[in-house]
Amino acid sequence: MYISNYRRRSEAVFLIFFAFLLLCVGRLFFIQFFRSDYLTAIAKKQHNQLVELEPRRGTIYDCNLKAEAVNMSMDSLYAVPTVIKNKDGVIEQLMPILGVDRQYLEERLSRPKAFIWLARKMTPDKSESIKSANIKGLGFLKETKRIYPNSYLASHVLGFSGVDNVGLEGVERSFNHYLKGTPGWAIFLRDARMKKLDIWEKMVVPQDGMDLVLTIDEVIQYIAERELDKAYQKYHAKSASIVVMDPHTGRILAMANRPTYDLNERSSVSKDTIRNRAICDLFEPGSVFKIVTASAAFEEKRVKETDVFNCENGAYQVAGRVLHDHVAHGNLTFQQVIEESSNIGTVKVAMMLGPDIVYRYIRAFGFGTKTGIDLSGEISGMIISPKNWSKSSITTIPIGQGVGVTAIQLASYISVIANGGQLMRPYAVDSIRDNQGRIIKQNKPVMVRKVISLDTALRIKKILTGVIEEGTGKLGKVLGFSAAGKTGTAQKLEPNGTYSHDKFVASFIGFAPADDPLITVVVTVDEPHGSYYGGVVAAPVFQKVAGDVIRYLKGNQVPMEALGQ
Numbered sequence: 001m002y003i004s005n006y007r008r009r010s011e012a013v014f015l016i017f018f019a020f021l022l023l024c025v026g027r028l029f030f031i032q033f034f035r036s037d038y039l040t041a042i043a044k045k046q047h048n049q050l051v052e053l054e055p056r057r058g059t060i061y062d063c064n065l066k067a068e069a070v071n072m073s074m075d076s077l078y079a080v081p082t083v084i085k086n087k088d089g090v091i092e093q094l095m096p097i098l099g100v101d102r103q104y105l106e107e108r109l110s111r112p113k114a115f116i117w118l119a120r121k122m123t124p125d126k127s128e129s130i131k132s133a134n135i136k137g138l139g140f141l142k143e144t145k146r147i148y149p150n151s152y153l154a155s156h157v158l159g160f161s162g163v164d165n166v167g168l169e170g171v172e173r174s175f176n177h178y179l180k181g182t183p184g185w186a187i188f189l190r191d192a193r194m195k196k197l198d199i200w201e202k203m204v205v206p207q208d209g210m211d212l213v214l215t216i217d218e219v220i221q222y223i224a225e226r227e228l229d230k231a232y233q234k235y236h237a238k239s240a241s242i243v244v245m246d247p248h249t250g251r252i253l254a255m256a257n258r259p260t261y262d263l264n265e266r267s268s269v270s271k272d273t274i275r276n277r278a279i280c281d282l283f284e285p286g287s288v289f290k291i292v293t294a295s296a297a298f299e300e301k302r303v304k305e306t307d308v309f310n311c312e313n314g315a316y317q318v319a320g321r322v323l324h325d326h327v328a329h330g331n332l333t334f335q336q337v338i339e340e341s342s343n344i345g346t347v348k349v350a351m352m353l354g355p356d357i358v359y360r361y362i363r364a365f366g367f368g369t370k371t372g373i374d375l376s377g378e379i380s381g382m383i384i385s386p387k388n389w390s391k392s393s394i395t396t397i398p399i400g401q402g403v404g405v406t407a408i409q410l411a412s413y414i415s416v417i418a419n420g421g422q423l424m425r426p427y428a429v430d431s432i433r434d435n436q437g438r439i440i441k442q443n444k445p446v447m448v449r450k451v452i453s454l455d456t457a458l459r460i461k462k463i464l465t466g467v468i469e470e471g472t473g474k475l476g477k478v479l480g481f482s483a484a485g486k487t488g489t490a491q492k493l494e495p496n497g498t499y500s501h502d503k504f505v506a507s508f509i510g511f512a513p514a515d516d517p518l519i520t521v522v523v524t525v526d527e528p529h530g531s532y533y534g535g536v537v538a539a540p541v542f543q544k545v546a547g548d549v550i551r552y553l554k555g556n557q558v559p560m561e562a563l564g565q
Contacts, residue, residue, distance in 0.1 A: 055183055069147070151265075213431045214428055239257065279407070284400055292398070338466075473539050483510055
């Protein structure tokens with residue numbers, strides 16, 4: 001009886017174990033043949049980490065291959081939230097190091113993910129502090145951060161890139177597709193604790209971005225910014241711009257604006273400060289625009305330098321309005337009309353020419369259209385067709401009222417006189433090169449059109465030399481070199497459409513040396529205080545910039561005193 005019971009119990013136990021064995025075998029069979037792909041994927045996800053490999057963003061150089069924008073390798077911090085057990089403790093440790101609030105870290109570490117960024121491109125001291133804490137579930141990846149060695153120098157030309165090395169402003173944006181490169185990727189192995197091992201399973205190597213060589217000369221840029229900043233500060237101006245250009249090629253040697261900003265510290269900088277005013281700010285040019293009328297008069301053979309015009313002692317009743325000169329004049333030769341910047345004399349010549357001819361030369365000099373400069377954000381300005389002119393337009397447009405221009409348009413415009421009559425397309429990028437230094441794309445000078453004859457250009461050049469020697473631009477006289485230029489003082493429009501009596505744009509455009517021009521310079525100062533005449537506010541900037549730049553280009557030493565901020 002006892003043996004019989006024992007045998008039955010043994011058989012029952014055997015059957016239970018046998019059934020369990022069959023169940024396990026069945027389960028293994030099911031896993032092997034029906035769940036293997038799913039479980040393999042989970043295992044790979046746990047032990048493999050896909051990491052994007054960032055390419056090197058191309059370096060930006062000035063024309064002498066001095067680096068203006070470079071990349072620096074820095075640590076970026078990530079977390080594996082599923083591995084971190086004591087999240088409150090980790091948060092307490094990270095908050096003072098990263099300088100973030102608790103809510104930010106709580107939200108990030110609560111995500112059910114195996115990878116989440118906590119901080120990108122940290123400073124070395126922050127990185128070392130976190131590494132020394134040896135916190136489980138945190139890791140580091142190397143990323144590059146864009147660094148601008150000269151901080152604010154040429155900030156509006158260079159622009160900047162964001163945290164992901166994507167260009168957002170300036171040439172960083174315009175040429176982003178060349179600079180950014182192509183990302184690669186790699187699958188790294190991780191151990192059982194989810195820690196990344198320096199072993200990769202598969203890898204696609206990133207393709208580095210190409211380098212950019214600008215036409216900007218760092219030394220000339222420094223000189224231009226130094227002098228512009230002095231005027232901006234001295235006259236407590238709203239803003240100011242300067243462009244230095246090679247008149248024969250259109251190469252931009254310097255371009256700057258005030259206010260400016262440090263490219264490495266731009267988190268609190270306003271959009272108003274960031275924009276490149278030299279190419280995207282519209283303003284009425286004032287008397288610098290009189291060169292259009294003078295050029296048309298010579299080209300159409302309507303006037304000679306010695307022709308005399310009655311300037312009505314400073315007040316002229318015409319087209320239902322009274323036109324004034326800033327200084328009363330009687331009879332002036334046409335050369336004197338331009339040298340002394342007489343509104344009345346200029347308008348009388350424009351009326352001889354008629355609206356259609358004046359408009360044709362305005363357009364020929366490039367006003368009303370974009371110059372085509374290789375910087376993003378350029379506007380075309382504002383020019384009114386003669387069919388829409390009022391009766392008084394012939395008395396305002398020839399003296400630079402009722403038209404809208406940009407500083408870059410003025411640079412191209414005055415370069416026509418300097419180079420003998422050709423309108424050149426301005427450009428700021430010289431070439432694009434690969435990381436071996438091979439030139440992939442080379443920009444070359446482009447003549448847009450022939451605007452005036454060489455004879456007309458030489459006659460205008462002589463008059464503009466007289467503006468500096470005898471006329472309103474005496475403060476623009478360059479010591480040791482001849483120079484030619486034109487002053488401008490334009491009233492600004494008020495919101496109600498009337499001209500302001502206390503808001504002006506002071507400007508000066510010119511080139512030097514006058515007999516064989518190396519540079520053209522455009523200076524504009526918006527809403528200066530204390531004085532507002534172009535010959536007083538802007539001409540001295542031209543004088544100092546032109547003098548120092550010519551000495552530099554001729555190989556002479558230029559004093560590099562500190563640039564005011």
